[in-house]
Amino acid sequence: xxxxxxxxxxxxxxxxxxxxxxxxxxxxxxxxxxxxxxxxxxxxxxxxxxxxxxxxxxxxxxxxxxxxxxxxxxxxxxxxxxxxxxxxxxxxxxxxxxxxxxxxxxxxxxxxxxxxxxxxxxxxxxxxxxxxxxxxxxxxxxxxxxxxxxxxxxxxxxxxxxxxxxxxxxxxxxxxxxxxxxxxxxxxxxxxxxxxxxxxxxxxxxxxxxxxxxxxxxxxxxxxxxxxxxxxxxxxxxxxxxxxxxxxxxxxxxxxxxxxxxxxxxxxxxxxxxxxxxxxxxxxxxxxxxxxxxxxxxxxxxxxxxxxxxxxxxxxxxxxxxxxxxxxxxxxxxxxxxxxxxxxxxxxxxxxxxxxxxxxxxxxxxxxxxxxxxxxxxxxxxxxxxxxxxxxxxxxxxxxxxxxxxxxxxxxxxxxxxxxxxxxxxxxxxxxxxxxxxxxxxxxxxxxxxxxxxxxxxxxxxxxxxxxxxxxxxxxxxxxxxxxxxxxxxxxxxxxxxxxxxxxxxxxxxxxxxxxxxxxxxxxxxxxxxxxxxxxxxxxxxxxxxxxxxxxxxxxxxxxxxxxxxxxxxxxxxxxxxxxxxxxxxxxxxxxxxxxxxxxxxxxxxxxxxxxxxxxxxxxxxxxxxxxxxxxxxxxxxxxxxxxxxxxxxxxxxxxxxxxxxxxxxxxxxxxxxxxxxxxxxxxxxxxxxxxxxxxxxxxxxxxxxxxxxxxxxxxxxxxxxxxxxxxxxxxxxxxxxxxxxxxxxxxxxxxxxxxxxxxxxxxxxxxxxxxxxxxxxxxxxxxxxxxxxxxxxxxxxxxxxxxxxxxxxxxxxxxxxxxxxxxxxxxxxxxxxxxxxxxxxxxxxxxxxxxxxxxxxxxxxxxxxxxxxxxxxxxxxxxxxxxxxxxxxxxx
RNA sequence: GGGCGAUUAGCUCAGUUGGCUAGAGCGUCACGUUUACACCGUGAAUGUCGCAGGUUCGAGUCCUGCAUCGCCCACCA
Numbered sequence: 001x002x003x004x005x006x007x008x009x010x011x012x013x014x015x016x017x018x019x020x021x022x023x024x025x026x027x028x029x030x031x032x033x034x035x036x037x038x039x040x041x042x043x044x045x046x047x048x049x050x051x052x053x054x055x056x057x058x059x060x061x062x063x064x065x066x067x068x069x070x071x072x073x074x075x076x077x078x079x080x081x082x083x084x085x086x087x088x089x090x091x092x093x094x095x096x097x098x099x100x101x102x103x104x105x106x107x108x109x110x111x112x113x114x115x116x117x118x119x120x121x122x123x124x125x126x127x128x129x130x131x132x133x134x135x136x137x138x139x140x141x142x143x144x145x146x147x148x149x150x151x152x153x154x155x156x157x158x159x160x161x162x163x164x165x166x167x168x169x170x171x172x173x174x175x176x177x178x179x180x181x182x183x184x185x186x187x188x189x190x191x192x193x194x195x196x197x198x199x200x201x202x203x204x205x206x207x208x209x210x211x212x213x214x215x216x217x218x219x220x221x222x223x224x225x226x227x228x229x230x231x232x233x234x235x236x237x238x239x240x241x242x243x244x245x246x247x248x249x250x251x252x253x254x255x256x257x258x259x260x261x262x263x264x265x266x267x268x269x270x271x272x273x274x275x276x277x278x279x280x281x282x283x284x285x286x287x288x289x290x291x292x293x294x295x296x297x298x299x300x301x302x303x304x305x306x307x308x309x310x311x312x313x314x315x316x317x318x319x320x321x322x323x324x325x326x327x328x329x330x331x332x333x334x335x336x337x338x339x340x341x342x343x344x345x346x347x348x349x350x351x352x353x354x355x356x357x358x359x360x361x362x363x364x365x366x367x368x369x370x371x372x373x374x375x376x377x378x379x380x381x382x383x384x385x386x387x388x389x390x391x392x393x394x395x396x397x398x399x400x401x402x403x404x405x406x407x408x409x410x411x412x413x414x415x416x417x418x419x420x421x422x423x424x425x426x427x428x429x430x431x432x433x434x435x436x437x438x439x440x441x442x443x444x445x446x447x448x449x450x451x452x453x454x455x456x457x458x459x460x461x462x463x464x465x466x467x468x469x470x471x472x473x474x475x476x477x478x479x480x481x482x483x484x485x486x487x488x489x490x491x492x493x494x495x496x497x498x499x500x501x502x503x504x505x506x507x508x509x510x511x512x513x514x515x516x517x518x519x520x521x522x523x524x525x526x527x528x529x530x531x532x533x534x535x536x537x538x539x540x541x542x543x544x545x546x547x548x549x550x551x552x553x554x555x556x557x558x559x560x561x562x563x564x565x566x567x568x569x570x571x572x573x574x575x576x577x578x579x580x581x582x583x584x585x586x587x588x589x590x591x592x593x594x595x596x597x598x599x600x601x602x603x604x605x606x607x608x609x610x611x612x613x614x615x616x617x618x619x620x621x622x623x624x625x626x627x628x629x630x631x632x633x634x635x636x637x638x639x640x641x642x643x644x645x646x647x648x649x650x651x652x653x654x655x656x657x658x659x660x661x662x663x664x665x666x667x668x669x670x671x672x673x674x675x676x677x678x679x680x681x682x683x684x685x686x687x688x689x690x691x692x693x694x695x696x697x698x699x700x701x702x703x704x705x706x707x708x709x710x711x712x713x714x715x716x717x718x719x720x721x722x723x724x725x726x727x728x729x730x731x732x733x734x735x736x737x738x739x740x741x742x743x744x745x746x747x748x749x750x751x752x753x754x755x756x757x758x759x760x761x762x763x764x765x766x767x768x769x770x771x772x773x774x775x776x777x778x779x780x781x782x783x784x785x786x787x788x789x790x791x792x793x794x795x796x797x798x799x800x801x802x803x804x805x806x807x808x809x810x811x812x813x814x815x816x817x818x819x820x821x822x823x824x825x826x827x828x829x830x831x832x833x834x835x836x837x838x839x840x841x842x843x844x845x846x847x848x849x850x851x852x853x854x855x856x857x858x859x860x861x862x863x864x865x866x867x868x869x870x871x872x873x874x875x876x877x878x879x880x881x882x883x884x885x886x887x888x889x890x891x892x893x
Numbered sequence: 894g895g896g897c898g899a900u901u902a903g904c905u906c907a908g909u910u911g912g913c914u915a916g917a918g919c920g921u922c923a924c925g926u927u928u929a930c931a932c933c934g935u936g937a938a939u940g941u942c943g944c945a946g947g948u949u950c951g952a953g954u955c956c957u958g959c960a961u962c963g964c965c966c967a968c969c970a
Contacts, residue, residue, distance in 0.1 A: 008930070195966090202970085220970060233970095267969055275970050284968045344969090390897065394965070397896075401966090489965090524905090526963085557918080560906055563899070564963085571905085574918070577932045588929030642907070642917070657929075665928075749936085756924070756936040763927045763934095793927080793935095847914060854912095859950035868912050868951095875914095 004590055006704070010583040012547025015700045020135060022699075028072075028715050029140045031079025033478035040076035041482040042068060043463050044141065045495070046149065048087035049123055050094050053133035055521045055529065055567060056488070058539045059559065062552045062693070063518060063637060064486045065139045069692040070632055071483075072140070073719035079479050080140060081466045083147035084127060088455040089184050089351040092413040095119045112412050119413050133540060138548050138695045140715075147466045149458040150415070157465035158415045158458045159432055161506060166430045170367045171407075173419075173428065177286040178406050180359035182304025182319075183352030186410040187363050189454060190403060191493050193356050195345040202342040203327060204272060206335045207232055210248040210257050216241065217337050219271030221344060222281075223330070224323040227254055227310040228299040231277040233288055236262035238273055252335045253326065254311060261292045280360040298360055302410070319357070364408040364417060364451070371501040372399040378510050384500065387516045387635040388562040391489055398493050407454045414452030421447055460498035463511035482512045489517040516635045519559050524568045537569055549694040550575030556693060557641040578645060579697050582690070585653055586701045589679060592664050595706040596673070599680035602731060609674035610731065611784050613659040616741035618723075619733045620651050621682050625720045628689055644690055652686060655745060662790035680705075685720040740780050743816045748791050750813040751820045757836055758811060758827055765795035769806060772799060772818040773881070781817065803892055809833075812889050814840065814882045819889070830893055837890050844883045851876050 023029060031041070042064050047057060064080065072078045092107075095118055099105045107115040131146070147154060165171040179188040203223045208215040216232055232249050234241035244260045251258050258277075265288060266275050279289025279296040289296055299310040306314040306322045314322045330336040347356045376399050378384050379392055386392045408417060420429045422438035423445040429435050437444045461469070467476040481503070487496060496515060503511030522528055529536035542551050546569075553575035559565045598604060602618070624647050631640040656679075663675045684707050691698040691714050702714040711717060723733065751768055760766060772778035778799060781788065789797045800806065800821075810821040811828050813836075851872050854860045861869055 006929095009932075218970080222970085265968085265970095270969055272970095277970095282968085282970075284970075287968085345967095393897070397966070492965095520964095558905070563906090566905065571919085573932070577930095580932045581930065584930035584933090586929085591929070638907080646917080653930085654934085658934095661928085752935055753937085759924060761925050761927095762936080763925060765927095843914080850914085854950080857950060861950085863950050864912070871912085 006587045006590060008580075008584065008587070010547070010579050010697055010700065012549060012579070012696060013544070015696045016136065016138065016543075016548055019696050019699045020138060023140070023713065023715065024143070026713065028713060029078075029080070029142050030144065031077055031142050031479065033474040035077035037075060037077040039079065039478050040068070040071040041079045041081070041479045042484055042486070043081045043466055043482055044083060045485075045487045045491075046083045046085040046147075046459065046462065047130050048090055049084040049127040049130075049148065050087065050091050051130050053130055053137075053539050054536060055539055055555070056518075057130070057134070058137060058551060059521060059555050059565070060486055060488070060518050061134060061137055061139050062556060063516065064484075065137070065552075065695070066556075066632070066637065066640075066692040067484055067486070068140050069695060069715065070719065072715060073688065073691065073717065075718065078140070079142055079145070081145045081147065081479075082131065082134070082139075082141035082143060083145075083462075083466060084130065084149070085459060086123075086148065086150040086414065086455060088409060088411050088414040088452065089181075089186065091119065091123070092411050093184060093351060095122050095413075098122070107412065115412055136540060136543055136548060137552065140695075145466065149455070149462075153468060154458055154461070154465045155415055157461050157469055158453065159418045160470045161461060161502070162418055162453070162457075163430055163432065164506070165366060170370065171364060171430075172367070173362065173364050175360060175362050176365070176404075176406070177280075177283045177358050177360055178363055179347065179349075179356040180302070180361065181349035181352045181354065181356055182302070183349060183354045184411070185302045187359075187361060187406055187408060188349060188356060189406050189456075192350045193347040194350055195347055197343060198346045200342050200344055200346070202271065202340040203330075204337040204340070205252065205276075205330060206337055207249045207252065207274075207276070209244070210250045214244075216244060216249065216260065216274045217272045218274045218276040219340075220276055221342060222323070223327055224306070224310075224314075224319055225278040225281045225299070226251065226276055226326070227306070227314065227322075228278045228280050228297040229254075229256075229258055229276045230279060230289065230294040230297060231258050231292065232260050233263045233266050233275045233277050234260065234273060235266040235268045236264060238266075238268050241274060252333070253329065259292075259294075261288070261294075263288050263291065282358050286358075286360065296360055300357060300359065304354075304357060363406050364419075364453075365404040365406055368402040368405055368501075371505055372402045374504045375399055375497060375500040378500065378504065384510050384512065385514050387514065390562075391492060391515075391517050394489070395492055395497055399497060405454075407457050408449075408451040409454055410450075411452050414455065415458060417449040417451050417453060419449040421449065423447060456494050456498060459495055460502040461506070463499055463503060464507050469506070480507060480511070481509050484514045484516060485512040486516045486518060488520065490520070492517075514635070517562075519563060519565045521555075521565045521567050524566055526564070526566060537567075542569055542572060545569075546572040546576045547579065547696070549579055549697045553578060553641060553693055556637050557645065559638050561636070561638055575694075578649070579694065581649060581653060582686075582697065582701070585648075585657060586683070586705055588657065589683065590705070593672070593676060596676045596680045598677060599684060599707065602677070602681055602727065605677050605731075606670065606674050607730065607732070609671045610678070611659075611663070611675070611787060612737060612741050612744075612780070613656065613784070613787060614675060614678040615732055615737055617652065617656040617682055618678065618731055619735075619738045620647065621685060621720075622723050622728070622733065624689065625685070625722050629719070632692075641693060644686075644693075648686060648690070652682065656682075658791055659787050662784075662787045665790075666786060684717075687714060688717055688720055691715070740817075744781070744788070745791075747815040747817045747820060748788075750815040751792050751822070754811045754813050754820065754822045757832065758822070758829070760827075762793060765793055767796040767798070767823055768792050768794045769798045769800050769810070769821040769823050770818050771801070771803070771821070773816070773885075777817045803888070809893050812837075814885050814889070816878065816882075819885055833893060834890065837886055837893075841883065841886050841890070844879050844886065848876065848879050848883065851879070 068078050068080045096107055179193045181188055200221050202219050202221055204217050204219050206215050206217055218232060229251055245262045247260050248257045249260060277285045277288050279286045279294050280298040297309050299306055301307045304319050306317050308315050349356050418430060418432060420434055422443060424443040425441040427438050427440040434446060463482050464480050467479055469476055499511045523535040550572050554572040557574055558571050627643055628640055660675050660679060663671050687698045687702055699714050702708060772781055806821055806823055809828055810823045811833055812819055812821045854872055
């Protein structure tokens, strides 16, 4: 054995920084448009610039990195564009909170310019954090291409798109009911509203007729909005209220006369069947307001307090405080009929976490219908494929029922809307730069729209804006459309669908052809990771403790297919132990001898020294190359991780290395040379197959082993290919050979089982006898007695033809290739032996019973595929034969 | 109210177009520091595949219904 100084464990900490810097310095992450190779492009889902790395990012970016590294090894010119998102509301509120806390200032105290300066400062200070953290994970992003959604180039794209859509009539400004967040004081899109089920009340309020002859009772969940009521609606066919239609109501408290209208929207069954109508504060009421030309009275300020229109008494009160006082007042004056408990859904602002207020307001919108149609078509036509496919249903449903997109936000942090208003005549002008004068009345007094655009209005352009669009260039030509998008299903509407629409509208081409939707990471109890629960581990701590490779591997290994992941740090042991296992396999190999000269080829291998076990591992490897490539092609990352784990641990380490030991320790030089060659070849391929998921470990070992050539990184080595027919024939790889070796291993397990039954330590060498089942088995076993002896840890191994050659009864077991005996005098425990053989007999009998039932069933024999029937017949013969041997053994006891 | 998903060994999950003797990791039990690895090895135990029907020669896999859990969407005040 060679005396070499390799530690027993992989030092992930030192390897990570070392290799990451190495790759970056060498420029291996860079994607060049000039390359002649086929391009493979991914754009990162840009994390919020203020964010910190979470396990969600770890999963998402590991998946992208697997794809990128795999494609690079397959010879593609890769380009993975990283970047961050300015995240309008999130960032602005973060900085506002900070300013309030540290300096007791609001954004209004500072004014727009000063405030934005503070946000930029904040961004410079903390914005790079998540990017730095991503590097620790080992991701192969082309950092020179890093983009930020508020960069000049991207802002340029945003303005361009706004102007284009405006000119096309797809962007318009209008007064609509929108979702208003009273905390952030901005409009929101429908998607930014989260509906939560809550226990509320249904207040029944008496509304008297103005003429004093009767009253209607209305039911409402938001009594404070009655201050803005401009009608009461009933169903036109509601017999109870027929006579009320057309009359007027005297609105309580407010003392305003409002009409009773008939509208089919009203559900006769719900509440009292009479609905108060507040067009300025409810989307449905707004609809009725339009249909019946009702006045629309906005009774609230932008911060959720009541305004003057609500009446002097309520002016300035918070909406919920107002509700309370108003209800008390109604009760006092006898207008409150009853209060019912009522379970209903309340819309909350995603960021502000307060109930949103439907509010009539002047906003900018994008007409979505025409954009949606082509987006539906490309997915229906499978030009874009979703994985898992079921998400197409969600996607279709949203696009088929799409509503106009409210894109203006009353914030300061974001892309300012490129619209200018004439102070004289109010004319709207949409342009990149401020026009000289009003195009209508020619006054020179113009002012720019104060609002900014929804953050997603820049993100939806991401796949082409990052490459310099709207300016024509080579990057855009070469890298767009991109290939795969990896993202969470929670942003199908926000981002994925909109990117598809934008790609088709502005580039006339799909933005990507495959979308992989990741799982959501939860804690062990299945709860969402959240700050308040403090159940969200910091990935950097995990990397410190287990290593980036271990984290990457484990998270993919435990991720169920299309389901949520239940994560706990301890699960990273899987990856860490796996890394150690591989590390020691390499260490063991280097302890034997230096690397084979011709490790990279099998063409010149001496076939006469090639053992069946060598052929076996090459055959397994060959199949694994196909399996793993297929798994990655189909985005079956979980399968990829499990398959390679199984292959390396069970097949390569447990069987092949153990088998190779007989040659390593006792073989002749030519024999050793051949086995080293096979080992080195196979191990180099193993490292390559593993590289996408464990980049640091594989790079380290690639160098340790000496696999590097002029190509000085595993990143540059090719993804393994399957053997061609000629090589397969030369290496004598056949399914039959593979099966024979499998059966040999089965026999070895049976032998070990005997030892274990008698509590003989595995380390203790014992004699074994094998009675081969036939001539062929005998020849096969004879071909490598030394290897067999090693695997059995046998002190002596004899092939026998008949039980009489044994010195009395011996513990035994049957296997496909033959019967195994442990001929140790005095060891046998007849009762124990009977028990064991009995159990085996019962199992076989049960199996045979099933098989016989099938084979004696005419329907089965006639209707089942020939292949299946044939197999059953073979199994029948095999089991009957085994059973016979077993019975013999029992008789001989 | 619609839609989607889940239900398989103590736990976390695999099980392709129906052909299985239902698997893996962790955990459990027994034996063991063998000359890669105790972050290891060898062996073992453990399942009415949520429930009820149906189709089929054959169902964990397909169909119908039900139950429980989870998610998404929807204007019932």
